[in-house]
Amino acid sequence: MNGADSLIQSLANAGITTCFANPGTSEMQLVAAIDKQPAMRAILCLYEGVASGAADGYARMEDKPALTLLHLGPGFANASSNLHNARRAHSAVVNMIGDHATYHLQYDAPLTADIEGFAKPVSAWVGVSTSADTLAETGLTAWANSLGYPGQVASFIAPANHAWDTCETIAPIPQIPSAPIASEAEIDRAIAALSNDEPKAIMLGARALREDALLLAGKIAARTGAKLITETFCARHQRGAGRVPVDRLPYFGEQAAEHLASFKHIVFLGTRPPVSFFAYPEKPSWLSPEGANLVQVADAKIDVFDALTRLVAGLDAADQEVTLQPRCHYDLDSGPLTALELGKVIANRLPKHAIVSDEGATNGLGAFLMTAGSEPHDWLMLTGGSIGQGLPVAIGAAVARPHQKVIALQADGSAMYTVQSLWTMARENLDITVLLLNNSSYAILNIELERVGVLNPGPTAKSLLDLSNPTIDWCHIARGMGVSASRATTVEELDQAFQAAMLERGPRLIEAIL
Numbered sequence: 001m002n003g004a005d006s007l008i009q010s011l012a013n014a015g016i017t018t019c020f021a022n023p024g025t026s027e028m029q030l031v032a033a034i035d036k037q038p039a040m041r042a043i044l045c046l047y048e049g050v051a052s053g054a055a056d057g058y059a060r061m062e063d064k065p066a067l068t069l070l071h072l073g074p075g076f077a078n079a080s081s082n083l084h085n086a087r088r089a090h091s092a093v094v095n096m097i098g099d100h101a102t103y104h105l106q107y108d109a110p111l112t113a114d115i116e117g118f119a120k121p122v123s124a125w126v127g128v129s130t131s132a133d134t135l136a137e138t139g140l141t142a143w144a145n146s147l148g149y150p151g152q153v154a155s156f157i158a159p160a161n162h163a164w165d166t167c168e169t170i171a172p173i174p175q176i177p178s179a180p181i182a183s184e185a186e187i188d189r190a191i192a193a194l195s196n197d198e199p200k201a202i203m204l205g206a207r208a209l210r211e212d213a214l215l216l217a218g219k220i221a222a223r224t225g226a227k228l229i230t231e232t233f234c235a236r237h238q239r240g241a242g243r244v245p246v247d248r249l250p251y252f253g254e255q256a257a258e259h260l261a262s263f264k265h266i267v268f269l270g271t272r273p274p275v276s277f278f279a280y281p282e283k284p285s286w287l288s289p290e291g292a293n294l295v296q297v298a299d300a301k302i303d304v305f306d307a308l309t310r311l312v313a314g315l316d317a318a319d320q321e322v323t324l325q326p327r328c329h330y331d332l333d334s335g336p337l338t339a340l341e342l343g344k345v346i347a348n349r350l351p352k353h354a355i356v357s358d359e360g361a362t363n364g365l366g367a368f369l370m371t372a373g374s375e376p377h378d379w380l381m382l383t384g385g386s387i388g389q390g391l392p393v394a395i396g397a398a399v400a401r402p403h404q405k406v407i408a409l410q411a412d413g414s415a416m417y418t419v420q421s422l423w424t425m426a427r428e429n430l431d432i433t434v435l436l437l438n439n440s441s442y443a444i445l446n447i448e449l450e451r452v453g454v455l456n457p458g459p460t461a462k463s464l465l466d467l468s469n470p471t472i473d474w475c476h477i478a479r480g481m482g483v484s485a486s487r488a489t490t491v492e493e494l495d496q497a498f499q500a501a502m503l504e505r506g507p508r509l510i511e512a513i514l
Helices: 003-013 025-035 048-062 072-089 102-107 115-122 132-146 160-164 184-194 211-224 253-260 304-314 339-349 365-373 390-400 412-418 421-427 443-451 459-463 474-480 491-503
Strands: 018-021 041-044 066-071 093-099 125-128 153-159 200-204 227-230 237-239 265-269 293-298 354-359 377-380 406-411 432-438 484-488 508-513
Touching: 003 025, 003 132, 003 153, 003 160, 018 025, 018 048, 018 390, 025 041, 025 066, 025 093, 025 160, 041 390, 041 421, 048 066, 048 072, 048 093, 048 377, 048 390, 048 412, 048 421, 066 072, 072 093, 072 115, 072 153, 093 115, 093 132, 093 160, 102 160, 115 125, 115 153, 125 132, 132 153, 132 160, 153 160, 184 200, 184 265, 184 293, 184 304, 200 211, 211 227, 211 304, 265 304, 293 304, 339 365, 339 432, 339 491, 354 365, 354 390, 365 377, 377 390, 390 406, 390 412, 390 421, 390 432, 406 412, 412 432, 421 432, 432 474, 432 491, 474 484, 474 508, 484 491, 491 508
Parallel strands: 018 041, 018 066, 066 093, 093 153, 125 153, 200 227, 200 265, 265 293, 354 377, 354 406, 406 432, 432 508, 484 508
Antiparallel strands: 237 377
16 A cells, blocks of 8 residues: 555545546556545546536535645646635635655756645645655545534645555544534624614524524524525525525625615624625725624634524524515516526526526526525525636536536636536536526626726727627537537527426536527
């Protein structure tokens, strides 16, 4: 047995069953070790950002890490954008990064890089093995750190000689510490705020948006009259008919500030007081009302279910009847496709327990609003704002939950960042339907251009936000990567195509022309 065998066996013993991989020469011993490990599924991704995004999607659904296999510093750098999103989603991800043999580093070969320097900005923990005998221990330390509540990115570096040198050690599995809990003082402050007769709200994020936690929040809202509001971009929101409905904080800062303006007390559970996504001239950055009583009971790293349970007890709300979301169905208009009609089609046809990976950008909001009363489902969002997440996250969700339909609600511009995802969907025969929202534009940036005060953009500025020269043919791209594809330009065409997709298994792409 060598260091690589010891490492992969130890990680498998800890429960890591999936590896999203883009290996190179320095990782060949790790590849061979994975090949010998029947408990671990290896999935090839043609770009490292697909591997890291897929690991994020997997963790959002399973609450445990998948493994990524990345090639040296540049390979990790390619993965960083979606690791930024994973960090913001509080996803458990373990990055296994190959490096040159330790004795080779002195020669400064072309791919030599400061891997630790690359990894630290997006990792809660970074480790480097010191020998073949410590490689497995280093990997398991990363695994344990990734499970720090509610989850985080942990990265470790495996020098090539540590992987091929002889080793006879299987590392013991470390203990995972319990999640920290909210203090009694914060619970008491929240009870006092929620017992007040003045207007109040509860802002929810992270694990507070799971079905069981939402039920507790619903009891508190029914008991106190508090408004339930989610953070704008959620890692995983369990929503739909039969679940507790929650308002979503608007994206634009001035709209969000107005949404919160009337509240005198705001209690935060699983999130922090919101700030504007960007700074704008003469627009607010801090969005909570001036002078309001802000009570931070638990951010994402505090056990929010425990906090909600204690609040329910302290407010004597255990027996409160909760308002649940009714099932909704919409009549469709006919004719050219619009964002609103697209949302209606999805809402009507979304199957029970579907998973939506939402990177729909400007044309995705209608789908989110319309699906509030769809069959119960999970909605995964762009937590870190770094585009190119939607398709990879759909891969990870489909791998984690193979018996649940996955819908990738995907804007055309950001789809190009990780277009290689389509190939992995086809190779693994994943049950993913990509709704490719094609408006041939970075539409959100046209809005942002005006919001920062550029009222009369010239032809160069406009060209930098335009995707129509040449127009991208998504059906041809999908078919070229092995995914069946169709195009819808009318409501009737989309409804027919989406209905068929929901009734059949396997990957497909529907290009919706908007």
